Every structure is written in structure tokens, then in C-alpha cells.
Amino acid sequence: MTKGVRRPKDDGPPPDRNYPIPWFLKLTIGVIVLWGIYYMATNFRPYPGYLTAFHPHPGKITGTPVERGKYDFQTVGCMSCHTVGPYGGTLGPNLTHIASTGVTATFLHAWLSNPAKTMPGATMPRLPLSKRQIDDLTAYLLTLR
Ligand code: HEC
Numbered sequence: 001m002t003k004g005v006r007r008p009k010d011d012g013p014p015p016d017r018n019y020p021i022p023w024f025l026k027l028t029i030g031v032i033v034l035w036g037i038y039y040m041a042t043n044f045r046p047y048p049g050y051l052t053a054f055h056p057h058p059g060k061i062t063g064t065p066v067e068r069g070k071y072d073f074q075t076v077g078c079m080s081c082h083t084v085g086p087y088g089g090t091l092g093p094n095l096t097h098i099a100s101t102g103v104t105a106t107f108l109h110a111w112l113s114n115p116a117k118t119m120p121g122a123t124m125p126r127l128p129l130s131k132r133q134i135d136d137l138t139a140y141l142l143t144l145r
Helices: 023-043 065-075 105-113 131-141
Strands: none
Touching: 065 131, 105 131
16 A cells, blocks of 8 residues: 555544634623713713714804805815915915905806816816805905905
């Protein structure tokens, strides 16, 4: 008889490599989760508006269009590329005096709605803005003399 390669005996399927979680770990995790639920349940003190307090666009939209436009300008990402006054990014043109360049509301509206359509090859992305936000941003930009 020839000596072949030694093979392990066929012991059935290979052993399960997903080591089971030991019971004491399960118990510890369970205790922590239950304590967490208990903690949250006993410390839950809703106050008026607790669901909307940190929401950037509370249901009631207040302020003048210019104020809302300024707020949007500072919160929707325009300033990552554009500077107004001392603050902002430099990828896009400085908008500190944009209203003095003879730019019109019609142009701004079209530009903010879809830069690439207004100027093919535009770098500025089309931001997901509502019609109201575009109106407000236009009003705000026209104050930057
Ligand atoms: C990713 C960078 C980026 C973001 C974000 C961005 N812009 Fe721009 N923007 C540009 C660039 C770059 C230009 C120059 C034209 C071009 O190449 O697209 C420009 C051009 C403009 C212009 C025309 C300026 C001129 O001199 O004619 C206006 C107005 C403007 N952006 C307003 C905004 C507003 C408002 C927002 C926020 C809603 C915004 N931009 C967000 C990059 C950006």
C-alpha cells in the first residue's frame, strides 16, 4: 500500500467558528440595556417644543425674507464656498458686494435654481433649495452692496 498524504478523518462539517457569547456577557449586556431603558423612561421630561428645539427649520417660518435668506445662506452650505464679510470659503467668488455688480433678481433666482443650466460648466452645485429659500436667498444677496 502506498503512503499517501495524511488526511484528517472525516469528522463531519467543520466546527462552528462563530464563538458563542458566554452567558455572563449576555447577562451583563442585558443588565446594562435594561438599566438604560429604565434610566431613559424615568428621566423623560418633555418640554414644549422638545422635538423641534434643535431643528433648523421650525414649522413656523418667521422673519423678513432678507433675515430668512441670511439664515439660509449661513446654514445650507453657501459659506463653505463663498465669503461674505470676514467669513466663508474661497472656492466660489466672494459675495460681499454681489449686489453692486449689477446682478438681477432674475439671474440670482435662475442661478440658485440650477447653476449648470444657467451657465453650462458651472462648478457650483445645485443645492436642494425650496422655492421660498431661493426667494429669500435672492432677497438677501441683493442687500450685499
Ligand atoms: C461647492 C461650492 C459652492 C457652494 C456650496 C455654493 N456655491 Fe455659489 N458659486 C460657486 C462657484 C465655484 C461659483 C462661480 C461660478 C461657477 O463656476 O460655478 C459660484 C457662483 C455663485 C454666484 C454668482 C456670483 C457672481 O459673481 O456672479 C452666486 C450669487 C452664488 N454662487 C450664490 C450661492 C449661494 C446663495 C449658495 C448657497 C445656496 C451657494 N452659492 C453655494 C461655488 C459654490
